[in-house]
Amino acid sequence: MLVAGNWKMFKGPGETLAFCRALRAVPRPADVDVVVCPPYVSLAEAVQVLAGTEVGVFAQNCHWADDGAFTGEVSASMLLELGVYGTIVGHSERRQLFGETDEAVGRRARAALDAGLDVIACVGETEAERDAGETEAVLRRQVSALEHDDNLVIAYEPVWAIGTGRTATPEMAQEAHEIVKSVLDVPLLYGGSVKPENARELLAQPAVDGALVGGASLDLPSFEAICRAGSRS
Numbered sequence: 001m002l003v004a005g006n007w008k009m010f011k012g013p014g015e016t017l018a019f020c021r022a023l024r025a026v027p028r029p030a031d032v033d034v035v036v037c038p039p040y041v042s043l044a045e046a047v048q049v050l051a052g053t054e055v056g057v058f059a060q061n062c063h064w065a066d067d068g069a070f071t072g073e074v075s076a077s078m079l080l081e082l083g084v085y086g087t088i089v090g091h092s093e094r095r096q097l098f099g100e101t102d103e104a105v106g107r108r109a110r111a112a113l114d115a116g117l118d119v120i121a122c123v124g125e126t127e128a129e130r131d132a133g134e135t136e137a138v139l140r141r142q143v144s145a146l147e148h149d150d151n152l153v154i155a156y157e158p159v160w161a162i163g164t165g166r167t168a169t170p171e172m173a174q175e176a177h178e179i180v181k182s183v184l185d186v187p188l189l190y191g192g193s194v195k196p197e198n199a200r201e202l203l204a205q206p207a208v209d210g211a212l213v214g215g216a217s218l219d220l221p222s223f224e225a226i227c228r229a230g231s232r233s
């Protein structure tokens with residue numbers, strides 16, 4: 001079971017230090033892998049404070065080139081130099097607000113994996129796509145842009161559930177996860193308004209191997225509660 005907190009554009013270095021010091025001090029279930037994904041500017045603080053713990057520090061994106069004229073981008077080798085363990089790629093906010101294509105997401109994932117980072121690649125349909133009955137086709141297309149790798153995890157995040165307070169029902173999550181797993185059999189996280197109140201039921205679905213948590217990961221007690229909900233012990 002993996003619970004990853006995507007902090008998006010929240011928590012600068014100062015807040016990150018305070019959060020990670022507090023996270024370090026709390027007991028975590030042994031059967032739940034915990035990851036935090038701070039913004040680039042806060043990665044060094046997170047790595048420093050969480051060194052020697054089992055908590056992984058991931059970036060929120062990673063470019064496919066090793067270096068070059070790519071203003072605003074960061075490469076896998078730069079992240080590795082900092083002590084970062086992995087990266088998210090293809091978050092729906094990147095796809096929707098910054099025009100990332102399936103092809104770009106595939107390239108980002110491949111390069112990060114080849115460089116030695118773990119990858120959480122996000123997929124998910126919009127509300128219009130779900131209403132049009134296109135969920136399966138969208139998921140198949142997005143997942144087909146990725147290649148199997150032992151260090152790849154996919155997060156199914158229905159776009160209509162992200163930051164909206166609406167969650168997929170456990171049955172919807174299970175159904176989508178079965179589609180994703182039929183294309184690429186890798187561990188799968190559910191993401192989209194996961195909260196302490198709904199985490200246990202979502203994480204109990206057989207095809208759900210963890211959660212990618214946005215808003216609720218910014219508050220330590222709620223993040224801890226979701227981590228505990230992922231424990232099978």
Ligand code: PEP
Nearest residue numbers: 162163191192193214215
């Ligand atoms: C996310 O950002 O990946 C996410 C799932 O956000 P939220 O939990 O806030 O819906």
